[in-house]
Amino acid sequence: MKKWLNPRSAFGISLIAIALIALPFVAAMGGQAWVRIVNFAILYVFLALGLNIVVGFAGLLDLGYIAFYAVGAYAYALLASPHFGLHLPFWVILPIGALLACVFGVLLGSPTLKLRGDYLAIVTLGFGEIVRIFMNNLNAPVNITNGPQGITLIDPVAFGDFKFSGTTQIFGFALSGPQKYYYLLVVLSILVIIINLRLQNSRIGRAWQAIREDEIAAKAVGINTRNVKLLAFAMGASFGGVAGGVFAAMQGFVSPESFSLIESVMILAMVVLGGMGHIPGVILGAVLLSVLPEVLRYGVGPLQMAVFGKMLVDPESLRMLVFGLALVLVMRFKPAGLWPSPERKRELTGEA
């Protein structure tokens, strides 16, 4: 705690705080679409930090992480929409979503305890797809998820009469819906970051580290590897569940296609590209990988017009091409990630 009190870091923290407060107004200058892009970036930070617990801390390769996000999103959608006529407040649903995702985490974790690496990846991948396919098909004989049409008209987050959708006037400022969600997301992700930091330096954090390094040795020093691994799955999953709930509220609509395999892969890419197991790196990875495709979406077209005077390549396909190339280049030149933890960097570069 002492570190926080010195003037330099206090100054740094205030700068970051001011930047975080001002960001949605700056983004709004480019239109509300940019505020939404920023919101999604934060949502991905949230998800990437959750996955980082499983992959980065405990070293368990999970390719089905999006399933927990889906569980959280559907929990919110079903409990706060006209679909079942339920309209529970969000602070009731978010813990339910987290708990449900946590149960699913244990459900995935327990049969895979003895698997590692590639084998674990395949099972988790299958799990992610199973959840998505269930969402897609649970509309008959009893309509639970409304199938591929998804669930619409989901209630926004609200504190009493204060709704997060639509524009409100506060202290003379007009705050749009996405801007309000932005602040909610920032608060939630600061919480997640704090939890992550605390976990990393805790006894559990050290147990995860030991398991990642050598499971037999971990058992030999007295770590209950089964419980500790399940805990990693459960904690990572509950973060995914909360993120899913916020996503459902923010969008007002969920459908199975938001939870495809590519989303799991993207989140994993954020963790790996940023710097596995290193919290600042993971945040950076999540922000970059969620914002970059959007920047390319808006930037590639005009750039072509300026350089060639006409559209040579469809921006939509060029966008993913550039994105993929960026991933390859980063992994080629920064194999430990853009901002790795000092240990991992040392390990990969072989410097003692």
Next chain:
Amino acid sequence: MLEVTGLHVAYGGIQAVRSITFHVKQGETVALIGANGAGKTSTLKAISRVIDAVGGDVHFCGEKITRLLPHDIIRKGIALVPEGRGVFPRLTVAENLAMGAYVRDDKADIALDMERMYAYFPRLKERAGQLAGTLSGGEQQMLAIGRALMSRPKMLLLDEPSMGLAPIMVQKIFEVVRAVAAEGMTILLIEQNAKLALESSQRGYVMESGQITLNGESAKLLDDPKVRAAYLGE
């Protein structure tokens, strides 16, 4: 202190350990020697519960530990130094040692024991901040022994401490083993290097194809013509 009776270990249809019985008394160093594939490591793994025994019993300090979970073994006071050392490569030397005290929560005592380990192994002190994966094989073995001692065990199980080490390092490691034993630690030592193992122990058991074929005082085993012929290259 440790009593193994009728221990039987099998992998599928392959019998690795066929009903062996032996014991280790308090304060004693006992060597379990034998060739590759004789079943030494399987015996140790079954005692430390990393694998399940098919039959037989293990008692420690009068308590049956045959069905405990592996992470509880260390809480009973048995610390395993795994084969191939098993240090945590991406943790520093100091972090590895601290991990050895995972089952303890007396911070001040742990710090004292860290200093004790550094006194045992000055080499580790020099490299306290270095990643364990970058240490030489011998240093890693020292670290693995140090980590095991950090749990303040009543008994140490050593699995092939000489494996893959340069002869000079092997000598050093065995000096350490003897020093630890001299302080009163009970040790079960598993070794292919029969000469060193018998020289560092009071009693020895010879294992062959999953069975104990010879046992007795180490000094006598060293003179036994069969042992000399089979394990000491004479």
